[in-house]
Amino acid sequence: MDFSISDEEQLVRDTAADFARALRERSREAETNGVHEQLQAQYAEMAFESLDWPEAHGGAALSPYLKSLVVEELSYGCAGQMLGLEPRALVQYAIAALPDGDVKAALYADISGNAPRTLAFYIDAEDRLTVDANRIQGTIPWVPNSSADALVVVKQQTFYLVTSGFELNAVLPCGLQAAGASEVLVNAQAEQAIELAPDAVARMTAQVRVYLAAALIGVARASLDYAFSYTEEREVFGQKIAHHQGIAFKLAEMAIAIESARMLVMQAAFALESGPGDSEAALALIQATEMSLSVTIDGVQLLGGHGFVKDHLVEKWMREARTLSLMFGGRDGAAIDAEAAGISNWGFAAA
Amino acid sequence: MNLNVPEKITSMTRMISWLGKEYFRPLGMEADRTGNPVPPDSELYFKLAEMGFQSRIKIGKKPKTDGDDNKPRKAGWGARTGVMIGEEASYWDRGVAVTLPGPGLGGPALQKMGTQEQQEKYLTPFLDTSQPRWGAFGMTEPGAGSDVARIVTRCEQKDGRWILNGEKAFCSNSDRADWIVIWATVDPTQGRAGHRAFIVEKGTPGLSIPRHEPKMGLKAYASCSVLLENVELGDEHLLGGPEYYEGREGFKGAMKAFDATRPLVAAMAIGIGRAAWDHTRQVVAENYDLSRPIPRYAKIRAKVVEVKRRLDAGKLLSWRAAWMADHGIPNTVEASYAKAYCPTAAIEAVSLCLDIIGDAGIRNDQFVEKLYRDVKAMDIVEGTGQIQRRVIARRRFGYPGQ
Numbered sequence: 001m002d003f004s005i006s007d008e009e010q011l012v013r014d015t016a017a018d019f020a021r022a023l024r025e026r027s028r029e030a031e032t033n034g035v036h037e038q039l040q041a042q043y044a045e046m047a048f049e050s051l052d053w054p055e056a057h058g059g060a061a062l063s064p065y066l067k068s069l070v071v072e073e074l075s076y077g078c079a080g081q082m083l084g085l086e087p088r089a090l091v092q093y094a095i096a097a098l099p100d101g102d103v104k105a106a107l108y109a110d111i112s113g114n115a116p117r118t119l120a121f122y123i124d125a126e127d128r129l130t131v132d133a134n135r136i137q138g139t140i141p142w143v144p145n146s147s148a149d150a151l152v153v154v155k156q157q158t159f160y161l162v163t164s165g166f167e168l169n170a171v172l173p174c175g176l177q178a179a180g181a182s183e184v185l186v187n188a189q190a191e192q193a194i195e196l197a198p199d200a201v202a203r204m205t206a207q208v209r210v211y212l213a214a215a216l217i218g219v220a221r222a223s224l225d226y227a228f229s230y231t232e233e234r235e236v237f238g239q240k241i242a243h244h245q246g247i248a249f250k251l252a253e254m255a256i257a258i259e260s261a262r263m264l265v266m267q268a269a270f271a272l273e274s275g276p277g278d279s280e281a282a283l284a285l286i287q288a289t290e291m292s293l294s295v296t297i298d299g300v301q302l303l304g305g306h307g308f309v310k311d312h313l314v315e316k317w318m319r320e321a322r323t324l325s326l327m328f329g330g331r332d333g334a335a336i337d338a339e340a341a342g343i344s345n346w347g348f349a350a351a
Numbered sequence: 352m353n354l355n356v357p358e359k360i361t362s363m364t365r366m367i368s369w370l371g372k373e374y375f376r377p378l379g380m381e382a383d384r385t386g387n388p389v390p391p392d393s394e395l396y397f398k399l400a401e402m403g404f405q406s407r408i409k410i411g412k413k414p415k416t417d418g419d420d421n422k423p424r425k426a427g428w429g430a431r432t433g434v435m436i437g438e439e440a441s442y443w444d445r446g447v448a449v450t451l452p453g454p455g456l457g458g459p460a461l462q463k464m465g466t467q468e469q470q471e472k473y474l475t476p477f478l479d480t481s482q483p484r485w486g487a488f489g490m491t492e493p494g495a496g497s498d499v500a501r502i503v504t505r506c507e508q509k510d511g512r513w514i515l516n517g518e519k520a521f522c523s524n525s526d527r528a529d530w531i532v533i534w535a536t537v538d539p540t541q542g543r544a545g546h547r548a549f550i551v552e553k554g555t556p557g558l559s560i561p562r563h564e565p566k567m568g569l570k571a572y573a574s575c576s577v578l579l580e581n582v583e584l585g586d587e588h589l590l591g592g593p594e595y596y597e598g599r600e601g602f603k604g605a606m607k608a609f610d611a612t613r614p615l616v617a618a619m620a621i622g623i624g625r626a627a628w629d630h631t632r633q634v635v636a637e638n639y640d641l642s643r644p645i646p647r648y649a650k651i652r653a654k655v656v657e658v659k660r661r662l663d664a665g666k667l668l669s670w671r672a673a674w675m676a677d678h679g680i681p682n683t684v685e686a687s688y689a690k691a692y693c694p695t696a697a698i699e700a701v702s703l704c705l706d707i708i709g710d711a712g713i714r715n716d717q718f719v720e721k722l723y724r725d726v727k728a729m730d731i732v733e734g735t736g737q738i739q740r741r742v743i744a745r746r747r748f749g750y751p752g753q
Contacts, residue, residue: 001360001431002353003674065352228748243751248744252691255743259688260696263667264660270354283660338659339652343641347632348655350640 009066016070020077027078027313030178035084049086057108065269068214075218079320080178083144091121091152093207097200103192120148124155125329134193136160136186142173146180157201161192175323199276206281208328213265213288215324220292223299223317224254230303254295261291279345282338289331292321360432364439371443379444382571383721389450389571391527396452396483405453405477410470430611430676434618434669441622445725446571449523454486457532464591473530473550487528489519489577497738500542506535513584519577526560526573529553548590557582568724613686613733614672617693620729621665624697627722628658631704654703661696668692684746691739694730701726
């Protein structure tokens with residue numbers, strides 16, 4: 001029962017928070033022009049993308065909790081740019097799920113080093129792709145990439161690597177534009193089709209969910225802080241908007257909701273240190289989704305008409321929360337997994 | 352960050368768990384059926400007294416600072432141990448947990464404000480392990496709950512004596528207490544600056560307990576009205592003596608920078624929720640095969656997850672606020688996050704459990720309906736949910752609070 005973080009962890013977190021300020025400044029520009037090259041170079045220098053990767057594969061092997069804190073801070077700046085800056089962060093969890101061997105080593109080599117390749121990553125939670133004798137066909141509606149050197153698909157328990165026979169066409173997404181956005185048309189023979197261990201799939205899914213949940217917290221925090229500043233500056237009926245009790249209580253409720261989701265992300269990150277963490281991560285994503293949808297919608301509301309126009313960022317966070325929370329199966333996928341885990345792990349199964 | 356509970360705490364919660372199963376749960380169910388509080392001569396209380404439960408008090412320890420202690424202090428485990436024990440005790444029966452012998456809320460008031468003589472006189476009897484004893488605390492009035500500055504119970508000085516007149520409400524355990532710390536005011540227009548605290552002994556002429564409030568739940572303890580009619584006291588009954596109140600612009604008896612009480616009540620709510628969860632789990636395991644594709648079972652599976660999610664988030668909020676208190680990190684806002692979140696989360700959790708059990712859950716012998724009635728109090732005591740929002744709004748968002 002210790003909620004502290006070490007000085008080293010605090011340093012990493014502060015560094016992420018500093019960098020996030022630069023992301024925030026470029027939020028609007030990045031929505032049309034993507035991530036700035038200079039920021040990319042700076043971010044590569046910081047090596048935050050591989051913060052939680054294994055040491056054997058060039059990572060810093062730091063804790064899932066620290067990674068979640070960094071993701072939260074960066075998303076507080078701009079979640080779209082964050083995804084654009086670390087396009088390998090999520091697919092790494094799928095690569096980590098592979099059994100040790102040549103394929104795994106080769107893929108780690110691909111995503112590390114000075115000229116890492118970009119692998120678009122899709123978990124086919126909604127059964128949009130058909131697979132027959134390792135031939136994958138179908139359309140992936142959206143991935144947060146503008147281009148990709150290869151495609152990784154995890155469908156049920158199998159990891160597919162597709163290196164040719166797919167194409168990306170730009171689409172306009174609800175949020176996260178800065179990362180790029182494409183649909184993926186696939187009609188390809190998978191170069192690799194590798195069966196994953198059930199525990200490995202559970203862990204991969206959990207890591208992806210903790211990442212998304214942490215990002216949703218960052219986005220929601222951004223919205224709350226911004227809405228608070230606005231309601232503190234502007235007056236209605238003779239007093240600051242924030243000082244009307246209806247608004248003051250709303251701000252308090254937004255803060256309470258954010259903290260509750262943070263606790264579940266912390267719990268999931270802690271569970272990942274000693275096990276698959278699957279049910280904990282699913283709970284965290286559901287909580288973070290419900291929280292962020294309500295907080296970012298309220299964030300817009302608190303600015304009134306100004307909330308709806310692009311002079312302010314709250315509308316961006318509202319779009320971003322909805323977008324992040326639909327990725328990789330979203331809260332419904334998390335709920336389905338949590339139910340399955342719940343029935344078996346929490347003692348609800350018939351004797 | 353480490354969320355494991357250390358053995359030094361689990362060894363204590365195991366003891367509470369044993370007592371809970373043997374005594375708390377059956378006594379609480381009995382009280383709920385009869386509407387009568389657990390009698391003061393219950394075997395449980397003698398057992399606890401014998402175990403030294405009421406005797407773990409420090410006498411004569413003067414507070415380092417008064418009211419506003421912003422100095423960092425050495426990390427302890429008190430608050431974290433408190434929330435764990437509170438959660439476990441409430442898991443078995445929160446109503447019975449309130450009746451456990453000891454000085455109660457009057458204890459901290461005596462230790463913080465009381466003179467050496469007062470502490471010796473009123474706390475020493477608790478060291479006797481042969482007899483359970485209680486203290487009580489009376490601040491709330493019929494016309495003043497959340498806003499304690501509005502209390503109107505008067506204390507007037509007359510010929511060197513104090514005369515108290517007024518009425519206190521929801522004064523837990525005062526039916527069995529040796530003494531009650533009663534808050535009164537020399538002048539209601541002065542707000543907190545006019546407050547004085549008195550130790551009123553059982554049997555003092557003019558002190559009476561006209562009624563026990565009939566409550567929706569938590570019937571195991573008596574919430575009493577306390578009537579003070581021309582109760583005459585000397586300075587030896589004025590908590591801290593006259594000098595304590597000199598030159599003070601009021602004191603923050605109840606508001607502290609390191610708050611362990613609100614996380615505790617938050618954890619108690621979670622304990623009640625966990626009791627519903629465990630009972631529901633048994634009902635489900637015995638009656639439903641959730642792997643079957645029955646539409647209602649799909650709803651049940653979803654609700655199981657909802658319950659777990661709320662209880663886990665709440666538990667961690669209370670733990671974190673307690674951890675901060677243990678480390679002398681000001682936790683006013685975090686304590687309010689926990690206190691605002693946990694009770695409503697627990698109410699929803701218990702309610703969802705009733706959905707899962709269905710109409711059978713309405714029956715009193717099904718136990719969860721009792722928890723539904725019990726748990727609501729957690730959003731009211733120790734600062735209502737609205738007061739917590741007010742605290743957060745003031746501390747974090749600069750809300751002036753008019």
